[in-house]
Amino acid sequence: MTTAAAPTTSVAEPPVRAEIPPAARAGLLLRVFRITRSWLVLGSAVVLWQVVVEVFGIAPYILPAPSEMIASFADNAGLFLDGLLMTTLMSLGGFGVALVVGVALAVLMARSALFEELVYPFLNIVRVMPTVAVAPLLIIWFGRNALPIIICSFLIAVFPILVDVAHGLTSVDEDLVSVMKLANASELSILLHVRIPNALPYLFSSFRVAAPGAVVGALLGEFIGARRGLGYLITVYSAQLNTAAVFVLALLSCLVGIVFFNVCVWLERIVVPWRTVVR
């Protein structure tokens, strides 16, 4: 925040700007170029891809041309968008549960050393357990429905949230806690007025890992046992060697992850403007 504000407050800038008005138009073009240049690079890459596939005659099941992907999407738009919606819902579900459970466990761990001692080793086992290995088990237990998918999503998203929030709750400056104690504040007040606000930047920082993680978890669950969703569709189309469709589905999966990530970054800027934890 401060670094962003620094140039506008500098005394030297306004006169410099006033001296060279003819350059303003060129400056605007330059700015448009600056904003769009990464998209230009992306566009060029897509064109190059198309050209390469056509010139070298690469088989569509190995590397489909972008035009074939667009055609594939147009043919199956309804099905694909349904998959997109399902995966988004599953990811949101997993992420939501991870948020509630992660924060609750973090508060308990920060408040009670005994709880931390008893629960932490167990949590660590769950944490290192590969979700791929657990997913089939979840499907045996809960069937081919939304629940195992949400649990997979939850399992990947919960640990970043838990670990970061617990850190945020305990990394409060002890002197600030002393200030609160000298005001005869209760432990609850200290939690509400100091520990939780202090943990908020850590929470939002953990979202940067947890949110894309929730999407990966949902895809994984769908991959192993589902009848809808992007993960399920990928298994179907890859079995048919429909590479163009798989590419489209993979890109849609990326889209969900990117949207999740960016929404979290945006929320972070709004909710915790005072500090961003740099990872």
Added chain:
Amino acid sequence: MPGASQITVSRAESSTGSSAVARSDERVRLQDVCIVHGRGDQAVVAVEGVDMHVGAREIVSIVGHSGCGKSTLLRAIAGLLPNASVQGRISVMGRSPDEARRSGLISMVFQESVLAPWRTVERNVTLPLEVARGRTRTPRRTASEQLELVGLKGYEKRYPKQLSGGQRQRVSLARALMMEPEVLLMDEPFGALDEITRDEMHSELLRIWETTHVSIVLVTHSLAEAIFLSDRVVVMSSHPGRVADTIEVDFPRPRRTDLKDSPEFSRIAHRIRVSLEHNR
């Protein structure tokens, strides 16, 4: 300032004798205070046999080498140490530190301003009042007036990040005074500031102190700071921390910055320096 520069030096042992006589205007009294960190074989005696007193409207400084337990002593007075680690008698306004803390009689300012970055300056100043349990009296000054007193009028809506180090420490002081404490404990409050700002803060602290009725116990590394601000400087020795010397500073108040350049001032500084040398 003729006659103002008398230096009275009393050995710690000699002051012990008068400790039985409780003075009515006394804010803080320490009698034979020992502080032990840890237990059993790992127990370390941080502070031993400390006697000290702070009267009404007095400023008392504690100086000593790093690790002599002066900050620990301050925390003991604040009632922030576990009861088991403190032996001897500490009374603040005739109560135990814990009771005094619960009654909101003590405020503290630390080396870092420890403001809540998510709160505006004004809401930082009111934070202790918002969370104070069982507090009925309303403060005489509003947060705005308190900020005006520390020279930060118009800064209410700013965030700590937008302030300089000196300004943040002023907010910290305003927050401490918002509770209208009887005793203000300051743990190297200006240690993180540059020397020019620090000099300015010395005069400012005295100006603010004149308008309140608070007694101050100040822990510092700066001899000039201790002498300029205090009525009495307590010199501590290390390992374990003991009171090596108590030096009365009789300069009249209000004190001006150029006092720091006077020969009397230097003589007291020299006296303290010698005392510190002898009590490593």
